[in-house]
Amino acid sequence: MMEQPAQSDAIADPVLVVGGGVAGISAALDLARAGRSVHLVERAGELGGRTAHLDKLYPTDHCGFCPVWSEARLCRRHPRISVHTWTTVSELMPGEGFQTAVLHTSPNAIDPERCICCGRCAAACEENAVALTAPHVYPPVFRIDAARCTGCGRCSEACPTGAVDLHRPAEAQRLRIGGVIWATGFEAADLAPAPEFGAGSHPDIMDALAFETWIAEAGPNQGAIRCHDGRPATRVAFIQCAGARDRRLQSHCSAVCCMHALKQARWVRRRQGDGRCVIFYTDLRTEGHGYETYFRQAALAEGIEMVRARPGLVYPLPGGDGIAVKYENTLTRTPAMERFDLVVLNGGLRPAVPEAVEASCLAAGGFVAEDVPGARSCGFCKAPADVETAAVQGSAAAMETLTEVVR
């Protein structure tokens, strides 16, 4: 089954791909198929990145996990890809024609090779320190939260296969590599500089990623649209550009949030019956592949209300009476104040940049620069990108890395 390498570069040093989301997976697979060895480093316990944690993907409304799952398996099964989970790159040192990377693997008390996913450790833990990393990722990955763990050892007693060892040490390894591809994705931005959005002031005001989990079919509500106190949420507001296109936070547009909101709003409308679902937007950016059609046929047809406004105040009403949103509809020029049950803040995404990236390799806005010698970047850490773009960029980065060495 082994393919022949494309070139006589079998001796070329392996490539370090940092980040196991769609961009990293695409890059790793294309490099490995072309004959290069790859070290794929992922901070979390499973491959797939943010995409694997999404309940649905636009514009097809497919499950987010499924398309990534098969690719993640290919990575794990490929003889030339070494997958390092729970691992970060702590240092990167240049050398003569190669680089040295120091990988740090955080102590993982549960040995994935021995875990049979039975969940007895989670049941035995009195501190709720053992939990699934994500509800719908399969096979399930359990993780012990070090902050909560008291070291009582009940989990290791409960484990039938002896997979739990609370004293497993952290590991560090040095690797000789010939090229780095940064694919570290994004993280939620801190909304503290924009207090008007009320982030953190009430559990029913949440960001879009939290909301995705909240309404996920495999999530805590099994797909129902509820408030945190259990009431059905009949009025849901999405606030776009909350934390993006804003000089106080970050000036870039996160590029994925318009479609993300349309997708979520569509599912809310489908599940909540006759409730209201409002998207407060500034510019509706549906420039991607099939996005405008999705907006017109899938979203508008579901009865989503589009209001061009940037709400100036979001605050929880006293007595658990919902969330007030104060805004001015800029198309009708009417100020209004409305009560919602759930408010989703959408847009505050910033590039996730690992420590090993030197400051000189950063572009404006904290993104990882594209063409630093010996390193490339792809996906959201290079510039805001959706699944499709990130995967294409991953493949392109792989091709650039391959041909750079051959040349």
Place this chain on the structure above:
Amino acid sequence: MTAFPVVNCILCRCHGEIGDIVSFNRLQRQLAGDDRVASVESCDALCLGDILANLARRMQADNGTRLLIAGCSPLARGEDLIDRLEAYGVDPARVMVTDIREGCAWIHAAQSEAATAKAADLIRMGITALRYREAPPDIDIAVCQRVLVMGGGPAGLAAAAALGRAGVAVTLVEATGRLGGMLNYLGRVTPSNQGADAMREPLVEAIQNDPHIQVHLGTRVAALSGSAGNFEARLSGKNGETHLTAGAVIVATGAKPRLSRGIYRYGELPGVISGMEMEKAFRDGGPIGGDTVFIQCVNVRNQERSYCSAVCCPAALKNAIRLKEGDPGMAVTILHRDIMSPGRQLEALYRRATAAGVLFIRFDPQEPPRIEGRDKVTGVTVADALSGRERSIAAQRVVLSTPLEPRENRAIPLPAERHGFYRVQPFLHTVETSAPGLFVCGAARWPVMVEGAMTQGRAAAAKALHLVSRPVCRASELISFQKARAACAQVLPETCTGCGNCVAVCPFTACRLEQTPTGWRAMVDPVRCMGCGSCAAVCPNQSAVLPENGFRAMVRIVADAFAGRQDGRPCRTIQGRVADQ
């Protein structure tokens, strides 16, 4: 009647996860009484220890037997078990995993009796499926190690250059007499603000200096046939027609900017120009004066053409800034619906335009702007959606942003979506199409800017490189998102009536009708077939089959599902098997 293979069963207790709920004694008793099963074993955890290695050794010694594993779901450890057996040298077609943990023991944990009955049913069905499984040998494809790149624009140039650097033979076909595509028409390129010529020169030079790349200018692909590894192209150019064989084809034929006469009085009133004419004015370098109004979303994002052309907002921003920089006193206005400047650099461009003094006015598509002037443009009247007032803007020039329209090319055997852009695979495979070996990048796929098109070109090159880097590849490897395809469909010529249903439904154009001495018969191209089974579903007399899940096998599996329950009592000894009649 064919002899059925002997099936061995191994049941995994999964450390009590299954064994504490399902009665293994009863399962074993039943299987011992089943004459289709040669041996039954149980173990505590198949995935741990050396049980699997021993199993593999026994299977290699005893070549005809098959193995049914009853344990956890294939999604959990089940498929890993098959992988590991394969690593020990066992043909994976001889092994099947039946899930009696996730889908049985766990969800019926409170009903031990019923769970045992269900496990017995599942195992019985698994045995039948495994006995009937046919695994036709894989097909080796002799691969022509050449890539045909159609189109010499940014996407095609990037793809060809990357492949050439990787040492792959490339034939680059360009319909016009000049490489560069859209770079020949643009002034500067957003968002880098580099001159289009400065960007084009090094690209073209790299192509021309690469000994691996043959360039055919003024040449079109008149016909394209074949499948992954062996595409046949008929090239028609100045020197007549030539034939070319290529292992992979990258379609980078781009899109065309087009404005119909009459839209916003275009072509009727002097001073109303298209975005492309604006680019030409910048390229020609002549002085550009006069107050200018840009109008966005011209004949796109409407009912008829419900897509955003993606390139026009950045182009308008770029040109507006350039006009303002050339003459700060000039009034430059952009009439827009939504400004499409996603991401980092384009959003920065939008802010730069605002800072440069470009005026933005939002309009409602229900009330489009009106062009004023009798024999030349004098201004534009627009209903400002934000202020609610009608505004008259004096202007000597109106630039209609030119949307991209798909090009029609009948030679390319690819399905298009409703607007005419080529249909691609979703999510992680968006430069791949339903035809393995045929890749699409650039604006032929969807409107995209120069930089994005080049990225897609390199991504397509990576996919093509994988296919043509080896002289022989296996048909089962052609699906990039799974390790191997499920199976290749077969049509039984004895019963096929040539109705053509399979040809109509096949999403991979793998089925075709052929004239035989006894009439029309459907044929399946084993390289194109992806094993989806659509043909088997529509075949009126079961002539089209997937060997993995043939009609005979399916009927017997379904019959076996209920075989143990004929008189309503669960878990009877296995009887009433129709399987072997």
